[in-house]
Amino acid sequence: MLELRNVSKSFGQKQVLQEISLHVANGEFVSLIGPSGSGKSTLFSLIGGLLAPDAGDIYLNGEEITNKRGFISYMPQQASLFPWRTVIKNVLLGQELQGKKDHKRAEAMLERAGLGDVIHAYPHELSGGMKQRVAFIRALLSPQSLMLLDEPFSALDEFTRTDMQKWLLSIWEDYEQSILFITHSIDEALFLSDKIIILSVNPAGIKEVIKVPFNRPRDGDLLLSEEFLQWKKKIIDVIQV
Structure with missing residues (x-):
């Protein structure tokens, strides 16, 4: 590795x-x-x-x-989510940069993380812990x-x-x-x-x-x-x- x-x-x-x-x-x-x-x-x-x-x-x-x-893939100390992108669009960013997006897997992981109800919310609507979960899933979804x-x-x-x-x-x-x-x-x-x-x-x-x-x-x-x-x-x- x-x-x-x-x-x-x-x-x-x-x-x-x-x-x-x-x-x-x-x-x-x-x-x-x-x-x-x-x-x-x-x-x-x-x-x-x-x-x-x-x-x-x-x-x-x-x-x-x-x-x-x-x-x-990288996850910094701060969540560093793009404020103009929804939760689902933030977590798909790494895949998007590689030219492919797996919406089904992203939605399943957000659901597993207890974020299924906020996939279309924006970062300012989330708590600190929720933002960190979104950032981790974004890193995990990157190829x-x-x-x-x-x-x-x-x-x-x-x-x-x-x-x-x-x-x-x-x-x-x-x-x-x-x-x-x-x-x-x-x-x-x-x-x-x-x-x-x-x-x-x-x-x-x-x-x-x-x-x-x-x-x-x-x-x-x-x-x-x-x-x-x-x-x-x-x-x-x-x-x-």
Whole structure:
């Protein structure tokens, strides 16, 4: 699926990323965590082709995509829906740009997300959680096999955020696209991921890769289990070293 080989990036005299090598397998959910300023968003820009690395190569499904665009779908921190497009037209945007639209599948996914009654509504008529669900479905419907999610729930309140995490898992487990997910929340990374990549800072390198041991499907009770808290402590210890 996705492979980064010794990717480095500097801005002027400041080196942000140093020889980053990582792998995301087909259907795998991988989270990136690390201190603010550790280069997580820069890494996304490199994978998406918005920036070119100073050194290293990026591959997707065996094809080199270094400094090439159009190979990934992306969901930012804010929903970034077009205000003049209805919900159904927003979620079909990625497919539309590729020259094809699957209305039936889009409507079925919106119905599954509890948005069946608002498919013809506009973004200003939706709550924050509803907007994020629309943005996620738009990314999921895009034809690319890899999704990059950049702290998509950070602006939500705690209760809505927990609901969105559970909802995301329930939808993703049906479609099993590969996801690379940025978060500052250890709880969120542990609950959602198959694998967690911990970044250092100044410049960013990979401190450790942790295989998450929890079986799927997962539910909210996991967050309160002793095993979950033990793994959370292990990750905190790695970050603080």
